[in-house]
Amino acid sequence: MTFGGRFADAAFGRKTLLAVIASVAVSAGIAIGLSAQGAIWEGWVIDRLFQIRALMRDPQDTVPAPVAVIGLDRTALDSERLAPVPRVLMAPVFAEAGQAVLDAGATALGYDFVFAYSADAFVDPVTGEARLKGFDQPFQRFLYQNRGKVFIAHTEIGVPHRSFTAAAGAGGVRSVTISSENDGVVRRHLPHPPLSQSPALIDALIAMTGAEVSQEYTAVPSWRLATSVPYMSLLDVLNMKETEAGKEKLRRFVEGRIVLFGGLLPYEDEHLYSDRFLPHFPLEMSETGESGRPWVQSETAGVFILADLVGSALSGRMAVAPPPGVIQVLAFGFAAAGALAALFLPLFAMPLVAAGGVALGLGLSLAGLDYGLLLAPGVAPVACVSAMVAAGVGKVGILQRRQRSLVRLFGHYLAPDVIKRMAQSEQLPELGGDTRQVVVAFIDIVGFTKMSETLADRDVVRVVNSCFDAIGQVITRHQGYIDKYIGDAVMAVWNAPNTVENPEQAAVDSAREIVDLLDHMRSITGQKSLDLRVALNAGPVLVGDIGGEHRRSFTVMGTTVNTASRIEAVAKDKKVRLAVSQSVADRLPRSYPIKEIWTGQLRGLSTDLTVFTLDVPEMYMENTEAAPDGSSKSGSGKLLNFPR
CATH class of the missing domain: 3.30.70.1230 (Nucleotide cyclase, GGDEF domain)
Structure with missing residues (x-):
């Protein structure tokens, strides 16, 4: 056999090795990339994408929020009107404020409180006298008269007193439990259709507007909730209901909105939420009452999270998983690009290609948010880099070693530079x-x-x-x-x-x-x-x-x-x-x-x-x-x- 024939055989072998290395690298990239979906660090990346998206947006483009929050905050508790009232005895106050909000045109109310104690059941331990008998009747009456529009909360460990449950009716008590992901941050909500019969308060409030959400979604906040969600202190509501001017302000604040009542005291019912890296909404543009807003804490109050999970579904500010197969195709495309880059580009270009692959993958995920799709941001970058590393190892460990052996072997007969050129071009x-x-x-x-x-x-x-x-x-x-x-x-x-x-x-x-x-x-x-x-x-x-x-x-x-x-x-x-x-x-x-x-x-x-x-x-x-x-x-x- 001639020298040309032997070298042609070697070149064909190199092509086969290239195909094998590329296949293995792409497969490894796809597998590792898909394993990044749901990784503990992926949530951090999602939150950073929310941050980038928020920094690119103009506050003037913010649409009116469909959910408002009325808070039992420190200003209300320290006020002359509420300071003498123990928190467990505030059911009549909530009834008074709730009726005022409904009269002002609110679509529905949700109380992020577990009314586990009834003052009616209090008995003087010395005399045995039921000294607070009838104290909770205003709130019970309020619940009964507004069945279907007012909901009270239960949690995994706390349920309302039976008198409140009876007054609210079978569908009036809903769960306010929210689930965090593996990194401890709340981002998603899984609806339970039909929403009107769902055990979750979020679903019940969404159903009150006639909206339908059938699949798990991730809320996409644009600002820190504590600065952007329409907010008013409970004290402001009680004061505004006393005057016609106040009633008009209250009407403008709540009309057509779902309203959530909740506690806003620091370190009570706070969670890590995906708004943690977002900028603050301009104070002069935020909707709030005369008492202002509570301080922004490192974590987010549970009632704000409930409001955002409801509001994001109603305003389309949410992202769902893409159709089946999209993530797999994305992983394949980026893995193939990474493998080919490692096999055919010089070594010094690899960091640039890796950085470009990561940037492009994150860019696609960022763009997907505008279309309501959450393209798992870790999949594409990890697939690209993993395939690149696998192909690079194969190239250095197999192809270049084989090429060096070829140069060393035939270098006794031909110039090494000539052998290298033939090995790289795969032809004489x-x-x-x-x-x-x-x-x-x-x-x-x-x-x-x-x-x-x-x-x-x-x-x-x-x-x-x-x-x-x-x-x-x-x-x-x-x-x-x-x-x-x-x-x-x-x-x-x-x-x-x-x-x-x-x-x-x-x-x-x-x-x-x-x-x-x-x-x-x-x-x-x-x-x-x-x-x-x-x-x-x-x-x-x-x-x-x-x-x-x-x-x-x-x-x-x-x-x-x-x-x-x-x-x-x-x-x-x-x-x-x-x-x-x-x-x-x-x-x-x-x-x-x-x-x-x-x-x-x-x-x-x-x-x-x-x-x-x-x-x-x-x-x-x-x-x-x-x-x-x-x-x-x-x-x-x-x-x-x-x-x-």
């Missing part, structure tokens, strides 16, 4: 090539013919291989490329296929180091007569693949190569170990002791050529000494210092 280069300025070297083992006559073939091969190995190490160290071995000679190139900053100097330095290895090579081969000749020439050559579709070779061709081969004859004639053309000498630093040794026409060339060597003792063959005047005994020449 086109025949032909490009013209480049290079330095070509011919390094000849002197006396090889005589040596081969006296040694066995195996010993000849051992000697040649030892020499070629030592020479090849020096060439490679100086960024040269061994083009081919020609019998007992080495042909090397600088500046192809790789790029060398100063190829002429690198070639001459390499030649000097190779000559310095003569004693070492004589020692390891046992051939005392072994010697070397190096010929260098610089110029343009054709660099590329030469041959046919079934057999080819990466090499350099052109007059520059032929000239370098001819210069070796000058080195032989002048008995020097290094001979370089003027095109090489002109590019050497001035510190190099350049000496002209020959000028004339080489065989096959039509123009004169000047050949030089380095005027140092080791560059002259044995039994050839440099003359005191700078000329060698074996050839006429002079030491030149010409501009370079």
Whole structure:
């Protein structure tokens, strides 16, 4: 099988590995991304998206709230009117305020209080007298007369007194229990259709408006509830009902709205809610009474949360889960993008791609809120990054390791740069090539013919291989490329296929180091007569693949190569170990002791050529000494210092 066929097989194997790694990475990304849905940190991300959305909105765009809150706050409790009244004996006060609100046009009332104690049941422990008999009748009467429009609360551990339950009727007592998510924050509500028969107060109040909500939803607040929900102190309601002007203000505040009564004392019935990172609503734009609003606490009062869960459903300010399959498609798309980016983009681009994937995923989730969809914000970013990491590990651990093995294996036959390009492109280069300025070297083992006559073939091969190995190490160290071995000679190139900053100097330095290895090579081969000749020439050559579709070779061709081969004859004639053309000498630093040794026409060339060597003792063959005047005994020449 030809080399091309073997490499094609390897390339096909790489494509298969790419497909396998991509499949595994995408699968891992999808699995890990989907596992992020409902993760404990996902709620934090959702709340931050609410924050970003709120910062992008204008307070002027806020629609009128369908739910208002009347609070039993510190201002009311400390007032002259209510300070003497114990909190457990405030049922008549709530009846008075509630009737005023209904008369003002409220759609329905909900009390976020568990009226577990009835004053009617109080008996003097000393006399046994029922001293508060009839005290709660106003509230009981109020509940009975407004059945279907007024609801009182029960919790998991607290229920109203049986007298209030009886007055409110079968549907008048509803649960105010709200459920937090795994991070302890309240965000969602799960309705129980039909809403009018639901045990939840939220559902009952929604049903009073004729609205229908059938699936779990997440409320999408825009501001801190304590600053944005229409709010009035219980004291303000009691005061406004006393005057016609006050009644008119109360009407404007509650008409057409659902009203919730609840406690607003600090640290009582407070919960973490998804409004915790939101900005405060401008005070001058908030709806409130003369007593103002309570302080904004780190947590949110339960009655405000109930109001927001009801109000978000009525105003469309909610987000539901997308249709089945959307999240899975989103996870697949981001996982595929992450895997492909890791496989085909450079390593330095990965952080940017990861950041872009996270930003895009969060951006889609943010945009989804405007369409009433909660696109689990953790899925897409995690899928993208996870697939990218998995593909990156596969690329580094399998593909690049395989590519390095391929380069190391075939690097004994071809230039590593050529192997890398073929491995990356998965195909053989086109025949032909490009013209480049290079330095070509011919390094000849002197006396090889005589040596081969006296040694066995195996010993000849051992000697040649030892020499070629030592020479090849020096060439490679100086960024040269061994083009081919020609019998007992080495042909090397600088500046192809790789790029060398100063190829002429690198070639001459390499030649000097190779000559310095003569004693070492004589020692390891046992051939005392072994010697070397190096010929260098610089110029343009054709660099590329030469041959046919079934057999080819990466090499350099052109007059520059032929000239370098001819210069070796000058080195032989002048008995020097290094001979370089003027095109090489002109590019050497001035510190190099350049000496002209020959000028004339080489065989096959039509123009004169000047050949030089380095005027140092080791560059002259044995039994050839440099003359005191700078000329060698074996050839006429002079030491030149010409501009370079």
